[in-house]
Amino acid sequence: MSAPTDMRHRKLHRLAALIRKETRQMVRDPSSLAMGVVLPLILILLFGFGLSLDVHDVPLAIVMQQPSSDAVGLSEAFRLSSYFQPRFMHALPAAEQLLVSGKVHGILYIPQDFSSRLAVGDAQVQLIVEGSDANSARIIESYVEGAVGTWSAQRAAEGLSGGAAVAGPVNVETRLWFNEADESRYFLVPGLLVLVMTLIGGLLTAMVMAREWERGTLEALFVTPVRSDEILLGKTLPYFMLALAGFVLCVLSAQFLFHVPLRGSLWVLFGASMLYTLVALGIGLLISSAVKNQLVASQLVALTTFMPALMLSGFLFDLRSMPLVVRLVTYVLPARYYVKLLQNVFLAGNVWSVIVPNTAVLALMATGLAFASRAVTRKRLL
């Protein structure tokens, strides 16, 4: 065996030993398993089910001034809907009383002339919604509009007059509003990838390097033939694999649990995610090697990666609605580019004009961080 091959052989041998050691520690440490597997699972379930914008059994007062067959028919549509729990009343003041006391969240007022105006195709209903929680109010509004729309569409289908006209005060777009309740999930589940990758990549690696400093194990490790790039790689690879598992978990649940469409290529998604993981790993390793303290490292990483990934990546809050200064800040955040890629691949398809520049930025960041980590991790104690 020639000398260089022998050297490379030994190097691989050492790297394999470090990876084995790191993997064992990872598997045995409940906190890293919790963060790498349990937390992503909780996030998936939370965002997938808990955070969906569906509302059920909204208490709604329906005031019918004259119980004509049309009016009864419309109110029946509400009774049968799982979204509402209607209370039928005859006078508006009593219903208003209920709204004020919070017993109902909205009032649907069907006026006296509903039937007669319906016949000429100019029917109107009034909706009063308790608006202190703007978000719920909007959802209720859209549900009511939807229910009315459905009813009128049914009438139209049955060939009854006024079917289309009853939609006069009711926006035809109501159907889309309903869709949005579903689409929020389409949007949130891919966004989860940002959180999971940031958690595993950044937070976990931040802990592991600092832990070795704290426990004094690096001091012994340094005085062996091991090289610092081997230590770095030995730390990176196992967590890269863990991140990969988190990625697969998210994509599978998006596909099979929540039926989120994937319009772009799986390979683009995969490539972009791996790049982002490398960036997150780089940040974690860099901070961890620099501060050498688990608590400080995890707090720093949470502040510089996780919080921004949650708030400033465009995942939960639209970047365009942010003040200019904040928007400028988001340009240094890797999560921003990743979210852009995710939205693209999941919802739009392979739009190369978006994919190429965002991937390039991530690649640049990953390279820079790799060099920086390499520079910071020297086999020196001080």
Place this chain on the structure above:
Amino acid sequence: MSSASTEAGAHAQRAPALLARELTRRFTPKDRPVVTALDAVSLAAYHGELTALVGPDGAGKTTLLRLAAGLIAPDGGSLAVLGVDVARDPQQVQDRISYMPQRFGLYEDLSVLENLELYADLHGVSAEQRAQRYPALFEMTALGPFRTRLAGQLSGGMKQKLGLACTLVRQPELLLLDEPTVGVDPLSRRELWEIVQHLVDDQGLTVLMSTAYLDEAERCSRSIVLYQGTVLTQGPPAEVAGGSAGACFLATPPPGQSARSVQAQLLDRPDVVDAVPDGGRVRVVTRGAHGEAAAQPLRGLSAEPVAARYEDGFMQLLQQRVSRERTQPLTIARPLSADSGQLAVRVQRLVKRFGAFVAVDHINFEVRRGEIFGVLGPNGAGKTTTFRMLCGLLAPSGGELYVAGANVRTAPAAARQRLGYVAQKFSLYGPLTVLENLEFFASAYGLRGEAKRARIAWALQQFELGDRAAAVSAQLPGGYKQRLAMAAALLHEPEILFLDEPTSGTDPLARRVFWRRITGLAEQGVTIIITTHFMQEAEYCDHVAIMDGGRVLAQGSPAEIRRRGQSAATPDPRMEDAFIAIVEEARAAAGRDAQAVA
């Protein structure tokens, strides 16, 4: 010096394994002046030898070892390890040497075997070499039965042996050990020594180890004494001992006087270098030269000259450089009546179980007022558990406990008001200053107003903490922390003071000062109950209990205990020999019982 030339002759044909010339290393701590850890030191360690690096805390021992391992860079001078300039090519040195840091560097969540395998892999040890090496390592360390156990679940002594085994997965050209025996009980310490000595003698291993135990330095072929970053002396240990030849005596206290009070009186004399109690007598090292002048301080005492030991010479060396910190003995505001007939602590059939594990197994002992009572035992013997029960911090599973007349089980608060407790790691609030710590503890003991001010002033003055009152306690040197912890525990003028390994990790000089304070307290009627790893310190005690496996194996005065270690091999046993003999005998008996039951 003649010794230097003979030494040069002995090593003429051998190249040094480690050679430092004018080696300097400084540190710049935050907000504090620059510390010169090593100040232009020149020293050498030779192939095939065991070299000890001795010196008090802050001498520069760890810095030197880290420089040799290429973990830090020097600020000046040169350091060659195995002929390689470490500063220039640290990797080549790291490829060839092994190093065990003070905290062993083990991965606690990996098993014994996995730790070994990791280091074997990193050192590129082949499968055949492993097959040859591992059985030997397992036999040497007796870790064979525990190869699947996680390193974090090993006892302190086993961790230390595993740490050593990890450095020996292949034969290193130089082995660096940083205080490998600190905080480890005498049994584990002796086992580790046997391993190292065997490797040096039989396999020609080269070892450089730092140690706080002077008896260990005595067993090396060469010792280097460091003090505050400079070399005081280097050469064969006999030379160090020889420095105080003719100045060492064993003095017998006159009738009616305790060895401890004679020791204290002698230690306070400027012409005495060192005085320690020794089996009912006092071992004294005087400043004078040989003959009549040397015995001058001992006039009026019956004293016989004895052969000088390494420790005697070491103390003499240090005294030439520093005037010993001559502390005034502590004076407490209200001396307690020295009615030694009264019992301060009574423990009867005390038991503590943690699940199925019996940590303390039916122990009995009594401590009289004003006594110093020492509890000795290996790690995990049940010492700290017993202490916590005595202080009312832990509920016993059975038995009776009386402290200062109060039943701890029924009236723990009453007992606690009358005792002070210094925990193993000194329970101080790191971010608070010295003064803030004292104020907090004073308030915690219910002191207020004038009384509180007076007690804090007393503590600052008695423990010489005044100049550091505004210092953040986390940044204090170890000795100061120990004093602050003691001051805090004495604020409410307790009758009984519990000290759990207060001298662990402190150097011989600091220990002398500490014991001077403790004996002063005892003289004023305070009862002291103390645990320690340093067997010599048991000599300061009136009574000693030796614990192992939750049981008290032996009780008595230090002299009585020492007699139990007597055998043909050790006609004049030291406390350590007796300790090991007692523990081993009990363990062997337990083994026989277990076999008989099986």
